[in-house]
Amino acid sequence: MTGAGEPGEGAEGADGGECRCGQCPHGARVGHRQAVAAFVALREDFAAGRGVPAGLARSAGASRQWVSDELTLSAQELTKRRAAERVTWLTTVRRRTLLGVWGAVVAVLLGQALTALAHGWTATRTAGLLAAVVLALGVTAAAWWHRAHGGALAPLIGEDGRLSTSRTVAAGWAGAVLYAVLTLAVQLALAGTPEARRTLLQGLALARSGSLLAMLAVACGVAVLAYGLVGARVRSGWLQKVPAERPRAADLLTDDAGRGSFLDVQYVLVNAAVLGCALVRLARQANELPQLPWGLVLLAGLSGVTSLMGKLLTGGRPVILSVVRSRELGDLAAPVRTGDDIEIRGAGFVPPGAGTPDRLARTVVRIGDVHVPVPLVPVAGGFANPTDGVLTVPVPVDVEPGRVKVRVITAAGVETAGYPLDILD
Numbered sequence: 001m002t003g004a005g006e007p008g009e010g011a012e013g014a015d016g017g018e019c020r021c022g023q024c025p026h027g028a029r030v031g032h033r034q035a036v037a038a039f040v041a042l043r044e045d046f047a048a049g050r051g052v053p054a055g056l057a058r059s060a061g062a063s064r065q066w067v068s069d070e071l072t073l074s075a076q077e078l079t080k081r082r083a084a085e086r087v088t089w090l091t092t093v094r095r096r097t098l099l100g101v102w103g104a105v106v107a108v109l110l111g112q113a114l115t116a117l118a119h120g121w122t123a124t125r126t127a128g129l130l131a132a133v134v135l136a137l138g139v140t141a142a143a144w145w146h147r148a149h150g151g152a153l154a155p156l157i158g159e160d161g162r163l164s165t166s167r168t169v170a171a172g173w174a175g176a177v178l179y180a181v182l183t184l185a186v187q188l189a190l191a192g193t194p195e196a197r198r199t200l201l202q203g204l205a206l207a208r209s210g211s212l213l214a215m216l217a218v219a220c221g222v223a224v225l226a227y228g229l230v231g232a233r234v235r236s237g238w239l240q241k242v243p244a245e246r247p248r249a250a251d252l253l254t255d256d257a258g259r260g261s262f263l264d265v266q267y268v269l270v271n272a273a274v275l276g277c278a279l280v281r282l283a284r285q286a287n288e289l290p291q292l293p294w295g296l297v298l299l300a301g302l303s304g305v306t307s308l309m310g311k312l313l314t315g316g317r318p319v320i321l322s323v324v325r326s327r328e329l330g331d332l333a334a335p336v337r338t339g340d341d342i343e344i345r346g347a348g349f350v351p352p353g354a355g356t357p358d359r360l361a362r363t364v365v366r367i368g369d370v371h372v373p374v375p376l377v378p379v380a381g382g383f384a385n386p387t388d389g390v391l392t393v394p395v396p397v398d399v400e401p402g403r404v405k406v407r408v409i410t411a412a413g414v415e416t417a418g419y420p421l422d423i424l425d
Contacts, residue, residue, distance in 0.1 A: 029088070035081040039074050039357065046071065047378040061341075061394055068361075068375035075357035086246045093247075094151030098143055101136050101152065108132045123190045124183075124286045131182035135175065153247060159231075160353075161244040163251035165264045166307070169271045170223040173216045176275055180212070180282050180289050187287060203288025211292040212278060215300060219271065222304035229311050239315040240351035240412035242359060255314075256352035263310035270303040318348030320419040323406050326392055335424045338397045343390060344408060346416070350388040354411040360386055362411040365393045367421070368404035372396060401425045 045051045046067045056063040109132075112125040139152050146154035156171060158164040184200055191197045202208075233239035242256065252268055255261045274296045281290035325334065326341035336342060349363065363374040363386045372393045377385035385392050391408060405418030 029085055032081040032085040035078045039071075039078050042074055043071060043357075043378045043383075044380060047380050061339075064375050064377060067378065068373075071357060071376045071378065072361040075361055079358045082245055089246050090148070090150045093153060094143055094147055097150075097152040098140060101139050101143075105129075105132045105136045123187060127183045127186035127190065128286060130186045131179050134182055135179055150247065157247050158227075160241045160256070161247060162256070163247045163249065164223070164226075165252050165267060166219075166223040166226040168252055169268065170219040172271070172275055173219040176278060176282075177212060177216050177289075183282070183286055184289070200287055208291050209289040211294055211297050212289050214294075214297050215274065215278070215292060218297065218301050218304055222267075222308060225308055226311055229308065233312075233315065237317050237414045240318070240348065240354075240410060240414050242351050242353040242412050244353060245356075257355070258353075261310075263307050267303050267307040270300055274300050316348060318346065318408055318410050318414055318416045320344055320346040320406065320408060320416050322346075323419055323421050336395060336421065337424050338395050338399055338401070341392055341394050342406075342421070343392050344406065344419075345390055346408070347389055349386055349391055349408055349410060351410055351412045351414075357383070359411040363391065364409040365391060366405075366407040366409060366415075367393075367395060367399050370396050370398050371409075395423060399423060 042051070052063050052067060056066050109129055112121075112129055116122075116125060142155070143151035146152075150157055153163070156163055156167045158167070181204075184203060188197055188200050191200060206213075230239065230241075234241050244251070244256075250258065253260060253265050255264075274292065277296065278290045278292055281292070322345045324343050324345070325336045326343045327333070344365065350360065354360065357376065360383060361373070361376060365372045365374060372395075374386045374391050374393055376383055377392070401423050403420055403422050406421050407418050408416045
């Protein structure tokens with residue numbers, strides 16, 4: 001591919017002197033952008049009919065296969081650049097999350113200082129600040145331990161490389177509860193009289209903290225059940241999961257294809273509202289755990305059940321509905337023979353998140369015992385083949401005439417049930 005230097009090149013590129021070595025964050029980003037631009041330009045040229053060798057232009061099948069192979073090779077180079085950019089992104093995001101954590105500590109300090117102007121500095125304010133520092137130190141230690149996997153974000157990233165909505169919500173509740181408990185613990189350590197300690201211990205009583213602990217249990221329970229449910233459905237083939245390029249903040253509110261998800265949005269918004277209520281009550285009365293109305297706990301529970309039901313019902317196995325001979329305009333009706341193109345119609349051939357060219361190139365059709373890679377057919381702005389509902393592949397000469405089974409193997413590795421097809425001599 002042009003414009004995408006290999007690691008070890010000089011720091012200065014031919015276009016504007018930008019670093020594209022692939023070994024530093026800036027070079028990896030520039031190299032990835034250049035690889036994307038080169039692939040898009042190549043695809044648009046092929047879609048417009050440019051760049052095909054004259055010797056292949058007379059054969060539609062040969063030119064289509066040559067174009068598909070060239071695009072596949074270019075997509076493989078794009079994948080390498082994307083992998084290098086992901087490594088540097090993980091390093092960068094680890095530093096940024098730590099800056100965000102300690103920035104929150106500074107925000108707590110500023111908030112305590114501003115409110116102290118009217119009422120003076122108290123032991124409660126000291127406890128809140130020390131609790132924030134202790135919690136930030138714990139997050140920093142966890143980030144260092146997982147420094148190669150995104151730092152503080154590592155526990156929130158699912159097996160598919162996306163930010164997990166349920167894990168993030170559970171982490172938010174766990175952080176809030178830990179902060180509240182640490183605040184009370186510091187106040188207990190600073191309390192000078194038995195009466196003050198007794199009052200603080202009463203603030204930890206189950207009658208006051210039951211609703212908050214129930215919220216934490218609901219959030220953690222939803223995260224555990226979602227993990228088990230998704231894993232079981234992926235292993236059984238009823239849910240197709242394709243790894244993401246890298247985690248994104250939008251993953252919390254979208255599905256695997258990047259489209260807005262009502263189930264995730266409502267779950268995040270409901271929990272954010274209830275969590276905000278808990279933090280406000282903690283700020284107003286820091287000598288006890290915030291007591292939430294049980295109606296809010298029920299609301300969050302219903303939101304979690306809705307999210308889990310969505311994970312249980314969405315997705316499904318790919319399915320072949322019909323297989324027909326692909327007919328060009330002017331062709332006579334005829335049975336399927338070796339060398340003909342067949343059109344496979346169904347659903348679920350391109351899993352959510354598998355729309356990148358390297359993933360599309362991994363789609364395979366098994367005709368009898370012969371595995372046929374689905375050719376990439378470029379059009380302006382994308383690909384006409386493969387699509388989620390239709391695949392077009394040639395019948396190789398290696399396929400024996402007779403009745404064979406046609407199966408589609410998607411980029412997620414899920415195989416459809418066999419569909420019978422009669423092939424004549």
